Amino acid sequence: MSDEFEPKIIAFVCNWCSYGGADSAGNSRLKYNSGVKLVRVMCSGRIDPQFVLEAYKNGADGVLVLGCHPGDCHYQNGNYKALKRAILMEKMLDQFGIEKDRFVLDWVAASEGQKFAAVVNQAYDNVKALGPLNIRALATSGKELVNE
């Protein structure tokens, strides 16, 4: 293994649209970096800001939240709730010193394999350019980010 920085990215995806979008990328054999790993939830509205923090704490250099396009949510409007939370999330991450490009909210439909690959590749490239998440040193030195 080389010493080159290989970002770890967690993508929280909703079951109905974005998880399907990732499967579509697979069906079309579109490539993206293996450092991107998905965690499936039923709805982007289920994604608790704590999940995002937990991912950073456990070593993620970047986090994506992907849901259905506005108007397409399987549960009516869970994605709007994800959007509202993301706006607050971005403000909070900024205060933590976590760079803007380490958090991405986007919409990927189940048919959008191309878009899925493009979004995760872009996120990967952005995080790679930023380098490892420095705040991790803080978290592992005993200053917990999240109280479970």
Add this chain to the structure above:
Amino acid sequence: MQNNIGIFMCGCGTNIKDMVNMDEITAYAKSRPGVGLILVNDFYCNIDGKNLIKETIRKEKLTHVIVVGCSPKTHLATFEKCCEEGGLNAYYLQMVNAREQVTWVTEGKQNSTEKIKSLINGAVNRVVVQEALEKKQIDCNTDVVIIGGGIAGIEAAILIGQAGDRNVYIIEKEPSLGGNIVKYDEVFPNMECAPCMVAPRLSELSSLEKVKVITSAEVQDIVGYFGNYSIKVKQNAKYVDEQKCIGCQACFEVCPATYSSKFDENMRDKKAIDILFPGSVPNCAFIVKEKCLRFNGQDCTLCKDSCPFDALKYDDTDKETVVNAGAIIVATGSELYDIAKAAQYGYKRIDNVYTTLEFERIIAQTGPTDGQLVLKSGDTPKSVAVIHCAGSKNKDHLPYCSGICCLNALKASKIIKHRIPDVKVTELYVDLTLPGKQHHDFYEGIKHEGVDFVQLKNSAAVSIDQENANIPIDPNDPAGIKIKVTYTDIHGKTDTISVDMVVLSPGLVPAQSTRNIQEMLKLPIDKNGFLSEDNMKLNEVSSTIEGIFIAGTAQYPKDISATVSQALASCGKVFSKLVPGKKLDVEVMVSQIDQDLCAGCKVCIALCPYKAINFNEDTKKSELIDVLCQGCGTCVAACPSGAAKSLHFTDKQIFEEIKGVLA
């Protein structure tokens, strides 16, 4: 009990097997805590593979199962079934998507191998904190309440009533069924007589034993949930016994009082004891209390004296009843936009300017002019302007296209031309919206009957005024020209035509009763006020609340055929979901609210799209109605006290998965 996880590693032919280092994966997986065994097989989705999983669960007494293979979107249900048949709760299963989300998208064998290893680690972490969930069923009432007795409600009631396996209640605010359709004389595109079309349907409905018709009735309150609704209904007194009256009309003749008939668009006065239209169901007279002399201080008993059936009940009172049902079909419909709000059309200000619905009443045999197409003066019109999009596609009125008004307008022209062959008819339109079977042919037919078509610049580019001295009155036309229509055409040219009559074709808006039910049930609405459907393409018959279905124009303007199709489709949903003698399956992966932790802040109630959370005023805590919950988990993400939990997607399970895949 000690964990004994079985991992079933699928090679998926060559799709996974040839793209990874299988030995490295199996060695790693075997080393994970709690993993008892890992079996590699070419396929687990075929019969041998499935049997191998089932047998291994039994033989090895597995406590948890992980299948590493394709996407759960493809085979989650397959492997859940294997677990159940092998004697393991299906919620002790986790899948690793090693194909669609690893080997198919990753460059290099080693990268795929590493990624699968970390996903297996996440799955091992997660699966041991998963909880067994039991498939839940509840007792349900299979009866159906239909709100609205228009064509949608009538057809739905007949279909369910014909099945004969449950009671169906049809609740109508007017004294008899029929809705808007019976006000129309002929309907497009085949010019069928609407009352003639509906009459045999009403007679079919009346013959069905399990159909209960409740008229002059309003829904006051609805409580409960899918499978168990209680609907409180107030039935206004008719002062005539429905069991005795046969609608013979003897009382009409003697009644000295009159009222303005809304059924006839207030264009004529009818007797204060009345029937909406001949052949009404129920075929029973009703007294208009506000106008009846007896109810206004006079001692009149003429109707009672004239009745051969002793059907009058002056001491009748309004009744409140509660109807219990498992499902509700909302068929409360729509009404024409009040075009008086758009002053430019001169409606209600200028004589002989009518809406399409008033026009229908004028030409109807049972209408105010007994079917004579005449002006207010009694003369026959020599020229008529028919105006499309009155108030539609106009941001100040209705921004949308109702889709049915073009055909309605074209039909008016066709009827005018047929009744008065030498009349001059001008259609002023913006675009022609003519979808549907035979609809374009209908338009082509009218074009060849000598109707003039003028395309307007936009829907607002027309105004209607009283005739003035600027246009000389035709000496050969004794009735005189009354109305001038000024318009700007598509080329920007402004012109004026003078006509005797104007027929305006406005769009549809949700009926007042639709708005009432919407508020009562807190049903979501679209930006135009119509009821929102569960899915615009795949499921426009379900509302967003389980057990509340939509039929007809309460959802969006549509023609009779689309209305009836939706009504019948809503019955399909009812039949498939509520089966007499069977319990109701409810979603397993729902939320739970821990009553000890809930602080009663109500955040979850505001967020829940399914109205699945109630506030208990006694305990001051939020309670989940699990039959309504669809398991999105939005309440869980928002709960500030950690009282809400998402079954099979708990915080703990997700945290374990995150830790595992990042380790």
